[in-house]
Amino acid sequence: MSKNDKRADEIIEETMRELYGDLHKSEIRDSIDEDDFDEDGFEEFDEDDHEEISHRKAKKTHAAGYDEKPDYEDFEGEEGEVESDAVKEASKAYKKHRRKKKAGKVIGTIVGILAVVYIGIALYFGSHFMFYTKINGNDVALKSVSQVESKLKKDVGDYVLTLKESDGSTEEIDGSDISLEYVQSDELAKCIKQQNNFLWIISLWNHPQIEASVGVKYDKEALADEVSGLNCMDKKNQTKSKNAYPKFMDTRFEIEPEVIGTEIDEDAFNEAIKEALDGFQSELDLTKEGCYIKPDYTKDSQEVKDAAEKMNSYLGAKVTYDFSPKTEVVDSSVISQWVKVNKKMKVKFDKDAVKKYIQSLASKYNTRGKTRTFKTATGNTVKVDGGDYGWCIAQDSEYKELTKNIKKGETVTREPKYLSKAASHDTMDMGDTYAEVDLTNQRAYFIKKGKVVLSTDVVTGNPNKGNATPPGVYSLTYKARNATLRGERRPDGTYSYETPVKYWMPFNGGIGFHDASWQPTFGGSRYKSHGSHGCVNLPPSVAPKMYELVYKDVPVVCHN
Template identity: 35%
Template sequence: MERRRKKKKTRNRRSQFNSKIVIITGVALLLIYLAGSLYYTWNFYNRTTINGVNCSNISTKSAEELISTQVREYTLTIEERDDATEQIKGEDIGLKIYFDGGLDSIKKKQNGFLWPIHFFTKDDYEIGTMLNYDKDLLESFYNYLNCFNEDYVIQPIDAHVSEYQDDGYTVVEETKGNLVKKDKLYEIIQNAVLALDSSVSIEKEDCYENPGVTMDNEALNNAVEQMNHLVSSKITYEFGDDQEVVDGEKIHKWINVDSDYNVSLNQEDIKEFIDYIGKTYNTFGKVRTLKTSYDKTIQVSGGDYGWWLDRTTELSELTKAIQAGTQGVREPVYFQTAKQYGDDDVGNTYVEINLTAQHLFFYKDGNMVVDSDFVSGNLTKNYGTPVGTYPIQYRQKDATLVGEDYETSVSYWMPFNGNIGMHDASWRSDFGKDIYLKSGSHGCINLPPKVAKTIYEGISKGTAVIVYELPGTENYTVGSTATEASEQSNETQNDNSQTNETTQNNSTTSNTQTN
């Protein structure tokens, strides 16, 4: 029983002690609460932010001083390209703040007895303040920012086509530069200062002047692709031992690209090249050197034999070939060709006609096939055969030669100068000597039938016929009649030469054939 009484007394004492602890703790908490309520009657709650400034547990006056201090220490950082930065400080532009009672208003709305609730929560406030700065100072600092220094500024450059290189063209990437939109940025900085923003990014605010064309521009890339296609061409002209190569080195100088990236070939530039080919390799009508069968070397002028480039057609065809990206050897378009290229474009197959001797020689592959007397144009009647170098225009068997006062059938007709040609003259029994002076043809070379047949069978279209005079090779006695005929021959040569030149220049053909 005694033991039970002792246990009961112990429990009572413990209960009394716990009660005292509870009372003391409650009183302490109450005192803390009351103290806190009193404290937060005059101070802002814990974790209170006003206009971005931490104003926790301070009075309105202290908060005002803290905000004012931060304004005085305010710095605006301007973020530029290439990690460059510049700053404008509040003190440098006379930045000041004026309060309009907003802090007191927040404080009055704050219930001090509710401080425990707000102890662990965050309260953010924006109050009306009046910021003011010296506009002249701001403008002065702004204008002297390094980003406006001419030595520093890099102008934006559009993406564009590169210069031609051995491997063609590429797209050159645009240069962003760092040219600032000055007026736009100034307005943004003014607003940033009034909002006490800590930084302004020129890039993010889109205040840089940007290139108008970037390297991913579709039209630009298409243009480069087209240009590379053009310069990929390699067209080789072969003129005997000489070559003219049309490749990227030439073609890139002929390419035009307009502002809309339309690619074209400059026809005037290509024409200049075609004219160069014509001037360099045309042999049409040139003076030729001939070592005659009489072992004398002479100059033969006149005639229409030789290479004659069709410049208009070749201009069109070369343009098409470049546009197709052609690679290979190209034969130009000619009005007329010759046997071979080079100074000697006649080769070793030709007919040599000596009007003075009234004798001709036919050489094929360097070997004389036949030589023979003939009868040429009647000098007395001004039908003299013109001198010069001519190509055989065509061959025809059993032709009928028709003139104003005749119609003659021949077996072998080989025209070389308009309506003048070589043919058999079965009606003649004699050839050579001075027959041509008074009884010559209308301009053609009259041949013995067998000789005409031999030449006809060995000759082909385009073979050169070289007609000349060689004083001292006459095979007849030169008298007064011959002299007169010779003078008439000179007049006839001039007239016929002019007539023939007109015929060639106008590309006309007469239906009249001369016997």
Template identity: 35%
Template sequence: MDNMSNGEAVLDCDKNKKLKKKRKIRKEFIIIIVLLIGIVAIYLVGSFYFNKKFLNSTYINDVNVGGLTLNEANEMLSKTVDDHMLELKFNDGTSEFVSGKDLGIKYNTDNDIAQVLKKQNSFAWIQAFFIKNDNTINNLALLDETTLKNKVLSLNHLQEEVQIPPEDAKVEYINNEFIIQNEVAGSTIDQDKMLEAIKLAFSEGKTSVDLQAQKCYLEPSLKANDTKVQQLYEAAKQYASAVITYKTKSGDVILDGNTLLSWLSVDESGKYYRDDDVFKEKATEFVSSLAKKINSIGGTRTFVGANNRTITVSGGNYGIRLQNSKEVNGLLEDIYANKVGVRTPVTTGKEASTDNGGLGNTFVEVDLKGQHMWYHKDGQIVLESDFVSGTYNDPERRTPAGAYYLYNKERNRVLRGTKLPDGTWPYETPVSYWLPFNKGIGLHDSSSWRSKWGGTIYMNNGSHGCINLPTNIAAQLYNNIEINCPVVCYY
């Protein structure tokens, strides 16, 4: 009996344990169910709560509007526009400040922030605690375009005197070589871009705008690494490296890369090359300009004569003249060969010197007003005399002023005027010494019909244009002077 009682007791104990275990499991299950229901309830409550409010960590234009209603968010964001101060950063490292009030900017209540609220998933309110949600709204600001523009144009950096335009990269010829000069940014503001950047900054609630980063400056159209600049550099070295120097009375005239660079042509692909027709046209223009500095025939010249007088005279046939077409051809040959050096131009005529108005220190000075002549030789007056020139009061016989050169020397010549229609000569005058310098006008002896020279004889009783000298003076001049000697006449 006792054994059975013990067995029954064991069975009862086991039953009790199993019953307690089942009760515990049921209790834990109930707790879990309750917790799940609680969590779902909380989740649903949260979802309902954020259905009308922005989720946590929601930012609009860098402003945290998490947990705010639409009206509350608008109120907060309005402060970022109405009272907002914006720093404008310029490329010189300085800044200027403007406020929304200065620019006539106000908050736009009819904006798009409601779209942010509409698009958000309120069931993701728990996730929002851990993930930042950035949003940019571009229509938070209302502005008066006129007020905005006037204020911006009043800024110090927008004044005309400080606006330095950008410079393109370029190829230059410096110190006898071609180099690429880098582009220069300058400080000229693109006003339209600047206005747009400011409007956007206020609308997005930015505190500063880097105008250079926002590309609000006018930029050079050509940069040093651009293909076009590199092409020009290579073409310049190949076609424009000549350095041609001309010696003129007014100084050296140099044709080098500074000018030749502009003679290059460019094709549709941007490649630079030498167009021979263009080079000939440019060379012709250059030579025409050069001729003005080289040509001296008939031009004005100033020289120092007897008694150290400074005299200016123009006219005559003395001097040099550039032969333009021949010079163009010769110049082009030198350019194509990239020659460097002094070029002697192709000219007609010549001058005795580049000094003393081109006359040098050996010349005949004829003072038509003073009726006196000096022969300068090697800087010394070796002969002088009074003379009688062409009849002044008869324009057809008046001796013309100008610089000439002695083109012949002749003994025992008969001088005649222009033959008359009947075949006779208006005059026939034999002379012993004939020194012509201006067509039929020359210096010669006249003692066979004159006994006086100088004074005012020439006014009414002068020659037909020649310079009448005493025979002994004419003989000395003939024996001392050489052909091509300058003869300068002046009143």
């Protein structure tokens, strides 16, 4: 190494020491990033760096009163090596500072250029439509008013409005068929003025969609003719919309969505066509523009949701009818068929369906008035018709009771409401305890728990005078002591007959059992000549016994 080279290294080393001292005093050393240094230390210093550091060194030494030729003896050995590392750190800190300074200048320049460009674009959009702008679905991006108008004037000759219908089909209205013309207006200029051109950058992701009347005129009568000739306006091609409604699905009611039909709302359709023409739109979607008559209720209507909720609450009911030993059950599978909604989305019962079900129960279990096969006390089998005894469901009352159970969501086991009852639901509905009158053989019996406990001759109604005792199965209405039996009432207030009896047991209106002290004999054919007005005459000695055996509602079987 030459002396000159050596001296240069010494000057640089001394200068770095002073810089290091300054950095050390100001605590800059703590912020220096050692990764910015190269392994070779000073090799990256250029001549300008060298001169600047020398100049700073001279100023610092002069201000401190140092001699320009410091003594380096104290920096020999290990201490010299430590100071050399410090100098490297100081060098790197200085380089980092210079790089940041240069970077700041570059960034500032870029920001300035971008600002100028942004403002320039904003000024441009003061007279042009912004990026991705569409008017009535037509692309006008980056065009001026005059450019858009020129395009509209050119396009009006080929203009066609395409109608998109709900079933996927399309129809067209040709501009030439309605004498469509473009009429210049200030509408487009207004649209540009309404743009916030200094926020043009937003249009890059929020594409402007403008609805505006661009200025056209046409023959309205010709348009009306064109519209009336469209297929979609033909009533034969239209179907009505259907409301959303609760529909039973497996186990519960779910909302079935509405169906939009093809029945045209003429007012809305004509208005939509006018707006499409005024806006020079190329397409009109009849569904989106609400040109069809909509259903009154959709799947989102609260009325539909409330109805579904109520109907599902009804499904929680379970009514078990007791027809011992048989039962009939009304549960959700049956109820779901009865519950409906009306046009106002109010929950109601299908009254006909519910009554039809109750009627089916009556047909199956009613016995009153039906022909019975009866085994007599003497062991014979006879057919017995008529009478008011037997099971008979009160259908109107039962309808009210059943629907009330369902509305409350009740689980109950009960009998249906009856007009009349019998002793049993078996084939022999009068059970094993009843009174029997054999009209042919003029005998009466009382059977208790299947055994004959009373048997007697009787005299029944005289058939030759039209007073024959009617056959049939009846139930005892009541029983009373010391009654007076009366015939028809005459105009003068008297009766055709008045007969006092000690024991009175009616079972068919004014016909019943009673004692008959005036009859000298009973049985045989006496009833044909000296029969009663229809009652069953008992011997005075038997009447008290029969009176003790019978009770209200006990069956009475009269047969031939």
